[in-house]
Amino acid sequence: MxxxxxxxxxxxxxxxxxxxxxxxxxxxxxxxxxxxxxxxxxxxxxxxxxxxxxxxxxxxxxxxxxxxxxxxxxxxxxxxxxxxxxxxxGQATHIEKVGTVVCAGGGVGCAPLLPIVEAMHKAGNRVIVVLAARSKDLVILEEQMKANSDEVIVMTDDGSYGKKGLVTNGIEEVINREEVNLCVTIGPAIMMKFVSLLTKKYNIPTVASLNTIMVDGTGMCGACRVSIGGKTKFVCVDGPEFDAHQVDFDEMIMRLGAYNGLGKK
Ligand code: FES
Incomplete structure (x- = not known):
């Protein structure tokens, strides 16, 4: 207890x-x-x-x-x-000094992103955070992110706070103005899918923290199974972070949808 x-x-x-x-x-x-x-x-x-x-x-x-x-x-x-x-x-985030790191969080995914932002910043990286939410009242941890990074860009779907647009618009703005060495993304599976497609286009290594269904958390039940580069992995023991460009997001979204409807069109 x-x-x-x-x-x-x-x-x-x-x-x-x-x-x-x-x-x-x-x-x-x-x-x-x-x-x-x-x-x-x-x-x-x-x-x-x-x-x-x-x-x-x-x-x-x-x-x-x-x-x-x-x-x-x-x-x-x-x-x-x-x-x-x-x-x-799970496995801890691999933290090292790589240069400029864009940390992109969507909705409640900004919470698990915070310790990664802190650790990346402490390791000497230039850290730019892109916080995305549907509207102003759903933006969380902005102050804490500011205190632990070099810059915070807030994106809202409805433009009620920060800039109007999606997380990918914020990331692309950074990519267009400076070299980005690594992207870390946490948020809804569909958001991470589009972040991954964007960074793949620019050849930027990207890590996604996956938030699948879990039951036992020990690699035994298979509930958190995902396909990474064509191989089956378990988010609870092999993850939660994976090379985003290798993740089969469509399969993951479909499996999540079997539980909560998110995967349905
Ligand atoms: Fe059961 Fe990962 S939660 S295998």
Missing amino acids: NKIVSKEHFSANVVKLEVEAPLIARSRKAGHFVIVKVGKTGERIPLTIAAADTEKGTITLVIQTVGESSRKLCELNEGDYITDLVGPL
Whole structure:
């Protein structure tokens, strides 16, 4: 059981929880995730660790309400307990100094992007963040991104904040004005697909952090199966980050759609 020590609403359906998990706080690295369960029979939800405080022994999770299980998690309050929390899982992000890194996040994907932005910046890279959301009220973590990068470009679909356009418009603006050595993207699968197509056109190495369905988180159940360069990989043990240009996003979107309708036309 892990106690929730603070709760904050980022927007109507996005919540930030700070949870007691001292061992995970100490050992987690950028890119790691946890699997949480609310209630004995609850579904297991994979969540990337957005931040950790080793002194307080807490980790920060950012959750978007997309179904019954995430709704239950978002309804918990300060002082409540999460039934099960397992981690850190997955492979940590490969961090090195490569030059200029564009970090592109969409919606709630901006939360797991934050530790990567921090680590890339600390490693001495010039880091440009492109934050994308449907509208102003869905833009999250802008201040934290600003504090840990060289520049933040905000894109909104409806133009209610920042520049009007998609995440790919923001990335292309950067590509057109300076050399980009690496792109890291986290967001909805369809968004990452189009980021990948764009950067492939410009030959820019790109890493995508995949957010598939997960059940056991140990490589046994196959729920998180994806095709990378024609080979089967498991996001929970081999990922969550992969060479975006090798990911079969269409297959991933179709498999996600089998659960929530996202993959349907
Ligand atoms: Fe079961 Fe990855 S979650 S194999």
